[in-house]
Amino acid sequence: MNSSVHPHAVRGRPLTASGLGIELPDDTPLTAVRQAVLDHGVSLLRNVHFDDHSFRRFVESLGDKISYTDDNAQVGYGFADILKLDGTHDQEKVITGRGSLPLHTDGILLGTQVDLIILYAAEVRDIDEDGATVVCDQLAAWQDMPEPLRQPLLDGKLEYLAFERGYFTSVPEGWYPISTFRDYGRVRSLNLALPFDGQAKASWDVRVPGLTSEASAAWFAALEQHLTTDAYLYSHRWRTGDLLIIDNQRTLHGRRGLQPQTCRKLLRGQVTFEAITSAPGATLASV
Template sequence: MTTATSRTLTESGMGTVITLTGDDRAPDAGSDTRTPLTALTALGEEVRTAALSGGCVLVKGLDLDEQQFQTLVHAMGRTVDHKFGEGQADLLKLNASHDPGKVVTGRGMLPLHTDGLLVGERTDLIILYAHEFSDAPGSGETFICDQLAAWAEMPDHLRGPLDRAGALEYLVEERGYFPNVPEDWYAVPSVRDHGRVRSLNLALNFPAGTATRGWQVRVPGLSPEESDTFLGELDAYLREPRFTYQHRWSVGDLVVIDNQRTLHGRTAIGAGGTRVLFRGQITL
């Protein structure tokens, strides 16, 4: 397996596309389609370097089973300490569940957010791989925000409330996925710095009228109406096209996201859509 890098993914300069130029389906013992361990390890190291440099990486045309995906995840670093109610840090299946109580692994949209924020778990890299995907354009897509560029250009009327509050408050509603967080509202700092990069640390609100939400968020010191207005304006700003890449999945796509440099979310999955992504999480 050999690779070549090319364009960025946003006007702000975020992202790298890695193109496979060799045989990513070279035979391995016991199978005629398995990618060799050495190739997966080399790819993992290359993707990790590119993600930490550019914010996110797209690789197309891979053919991975669950074990190969886990091997690729472990090639990128140490997995996070697992604190969720489903899956593991090296393999969680985002399977578009039809269970109406599921949010993170369900079919609704997910707003822009930082992985690990609600459970207090540092996550540096998020690895997503499309195992199955079939949906209408615009559905089940992942959007990624270059939050460092957005924060650097953020107007005072959006930066000010974040600076003054210092933290946002959250109420987790999907208790099955987040079983160990406080049951009432609790505060999480809106900025983090783990020594690598200083960045925003937040999860925005679900749209008004959403029947099943993973969480609620509010700005302390503001009325509910003022908080909702502010968070809506912040969301619209962060999702402006120059900061945002929205990925339409194809089977075999790998997207690796630097969770410190970006925010991410997903569009709702269509009623007849199929979407199974493997997800891994790495801490440095």
């Protein structure tokens, strides 16, 4: 993996054994956070104070804010631009609910380019490992991926089915193909969402074209085992005031489920931007 480090990059400790991510000192100015995530793939800053308005302004300072209006106004239950991941007990809502989410690329089912994912913990109570956000260094995982796991990805497409129609209002009703790689001019990387683990409610399903359901499930299980190896994975235990920014082009991310009596209220923004020359020039090998 090739990378470039900005000459004025802030210092901090990496978040994974593979070197992904940085935990920034508390006194790091918010103006330095954008460069930190471009240099390191993930940036964590604690003890930040935002309300809904100031969080929206911060998101807008990072790039072109992604929003859903006009013909797409109902996407994501009509959240428009800032999604409240409030751990709702509404059983019909999976993405904003309390169950786990498998590793995935933001924007994959909707076909939306998402460069940065911005997560802020407005309120957190009574949680430990539950509710953690997990982030995978997918570029490092690809470098070490065994050939049998690579081949279905190199074939170019997987097929998806969106169950959570209240969130994915603009996608096809049945199975449809999605490319396994994406390149928006900055980083070439996997475009992927793993299947749910059999919990009561799933937001989507995915399969390998041409394989039996059993063979497809076995391949996904092996792929998940590889991607969640400790060397590539960061598990973030949330505290109120945490600001976690994820480079969606270099990572996959997911969520551990929440226990019934816990509280985890996050604000999520997404931005996109043109190719940035100071960002790491990492690419997937053998693609």
